[in-house]
Structures are given as structure tokens and as C-alpha cells.
Amino acid sequence: MKIEDVNALDSDAFISLFGNIVENCSLIAAAIWSSRPFSDVDDIQNQLNKFIDLLPRNGKEGILRNHPDLAGRLAAAGQLTRESTQEQKAAGLDTLTAEEKEKLNKLNTEYKAKFGFPFVICARENKKDAILKGLEHRVQNDLETETLTGVEEVKKICRLRLLDIMENHPGAKL
Ligand code: GUN
Known part of the structure; x- marks a missing residue:
């Protein structure tokens, strides 16, 4: 899949494809969709890292808590x-x-x-x-x-x- 194909996804399709890149945290995929267009995979990852890093400590703990x-x-x-x-x-x-x-x-x-x-x-x-x-x-x-x-x-x-x-x-x- 090319980055142009990712950038062409509507939010539902994006969330259904990327919703579990962070375990049981589809909210993160929903949030980073707003940062399109992505330049490449590193850009997707950077947006996601930025989102996670900006969470308060209880948000980070929540991400960990959603893991089995x-x-x-x-x-x-x-x-x-x-x-x-x-x-x-x-x-x-x-x-x-x-x-x-x-x-x-x-x-x-x-x-x-x-x-x-x-x-x-x-x-x-x-x-x-x-x-x-x-x-x-x-x-x-x-x-x-x-x-x-x-x-x-x-x-x-x-x-x-x-x-x-x-x-x-x-x-x-x-
Ligand atoms: N590392 C990779 N996947 C998982 C997971 O689902 N749970 C935990 N605890 N660690 C992981």
C-alpha cells in the first residue's frame, strides 16, 4: 500500500485499517487521521508518537492498560x-x-x-x-x-x- 492510498482513505476506512496499531486504542487512529496528508510511514509514526507523548500521565497509563x-x-x-x-x-x-x-x-x-x-x-x-x-x-x-x-x-x-x-x-x- 502506498502513502497516497493511505491519504485517500476516509476516516472510517482509516480507522478500520489502522485502528489497532496501538492495541485496543482506535481513538489514536481516529485522532491522527486529522494530520493527513502523511508524507510517508515515518510521518504516520511521528504523528502517533507526538499524540502519545502529549498525553498526560493517566492517558499514557490508559494505553498500557488496554494491553492484554x-x-x-x-x-x-x-x-x-x-x-x-x-x-x-x-x-x-x-x-x-x-x-x-x-x-x-x-x-x-x-x-x-x-x-x-x-x-x-x-x-x-x-x-x-x-x-x-x-x-x-x-x-x-x-x-x-x-x-x-x-x-x-x-x-x-x-x-x-x-x-x-x-x-x-x-x-x-x-
Ligand atoms: N507486546 C506486543 N504485543 C503485546 C500485547 O498484546 N500485550 C503486551 N502486554 N505486550 C505486548
């Missing part, structure tokens, strides 16, 4: 979004041993009790061992550091989702 747990209840029930299912699989989270699963669940619970939102990491850039190590390390952060760290991971997840859409949607089909 890694290898959590929704994953077990097969109820993740398509994107999250693929990402968790890419990290090997669908093939955790019982022991790894228990460790991840314990750390996830500890993390959420401390910060009030789930641990978010770009799963496609981290295999399961790195995810467990990252969780062990990041659970020791303070709230402000962790909110900003989580949001930077959201931007990485978003970039890969954006690139997937651009590659997988030839303009002619829209």
Missing part, C-alpha cells in the same frame, strides 16, 4: 486480537513450559499490583527469555520510569504493525 497480559487469561482463551496473537507467538509465548508460565504469571501479577497496568514489551523484538528478564528488571522501576518505558515499547509495537499493514494491503484492493 503476555501469556495471560485472554491468550489462554484464544481471545487476543489478531496482532497480539501473532506477536506473542513470535516471542515463543505459546510454547512456554509449565515452569516458565508460572514464573511469567507470578511476575505479571507482581508488576500489575505495583503499577496498575500490565507489562508491555515489543514481543516481536524479544524472545521469551528476554521477556522474562525484562520483566524481572523492569518491575523494580519507579512508576514514572515504567510508564515511559512501557510507552516506548508501544511505539515499537506500533511501528511493526504499521509496516505490516503497508506491506500487506495493496492499494488496489481498498
Whole structure:
């Protein structure tokens, strides 16, 4: 899909295509549609980063809170979004041993009790061992550091989702 095809989308089509580049946050796609025309994918990403960076801290926390747990209840029930299912699989989270699963669940619970939102990491850039190590390390952060760290991971997840859409949607089909 070319950037001209993106710029030609009406808001409904744009939201339906890009609504989940930030997990369960279609409001962000709806907001950045106003910034058309985009010059390229980097421009879309920059608009999105700018929108996220300008949110107050509770808005950033809200974005993190809209993410499912890694290898959590929704994953077990097969109820993740398509994107999250693929990402968790890419990290090997669908093939955790019982022991790894228990460790991840314990750390996830500890993390959420401390910060009030789930641990978010770009799963496609981290295999399961790195995810467990990252969780062990990041659970020791303070709230402000962790909110900003989580949001930077959201931007990485978003970039890969954006690139997937651009590659997988030839303009002619829209
Ligand atoms: N990293 C990539 N996708 C996800 C997700 O859906 N949830 C969490 N917690 N982290 C992710």
C-alpha cells in the first residue's frame, strides 16, 4: 500500500485499517487521521508518537492498560486480537513450559499490583527469555520510569504493525 492510498482513505476506512496499531486504542487512529496528508510511514509514526507523548500521565497509563497480559487469561482463551496473537507467538509465548508460565504469571501479577497496568514489551523484538528478564528488571522501576518505558515499547509495537499493514494491503484492493 502506498502513502497516497493511505491519504485517500476516509476516516472510517482509516480507522478500520489502522485502528489497532496501538492495541485496543482506535481513538489514536481516529485522532491522527486529522494530520493527513502523511508524507510517508515515518510521518504516520511521528504523528502517533507526538499524540502519545502529549498525553498526560493517566492517558499514557490508559494505553498500557488496554494491553492484554503476555501469556495471560485472554491468550489462554484464544481471545487476543489478531496482532497480539501473532506477536506473542513470535516471542515463543505459546510454547512456554509449565515452569516458565508460572514464573511469567507470578511476575505479571507482581508488576500489575505495583503499577496498575500490565507489562508491555515489543514481543516481536524479544524472545521469551528476554521477556522474562525484562520483566524481572523492569518491575523494580519507579512508576514514572515504567510508564515511559512501557510507552516506548508501544511505539515499537506500533511501528511493526504499521509496516505490516503497508506491506500487506495493496492499494488496489481498498
Ligand atoms: N507486546 C506486543 N504485543 C503485546 C500485547 O498484546 N500485550 C503486551 N502486554 N505486550 C505486548
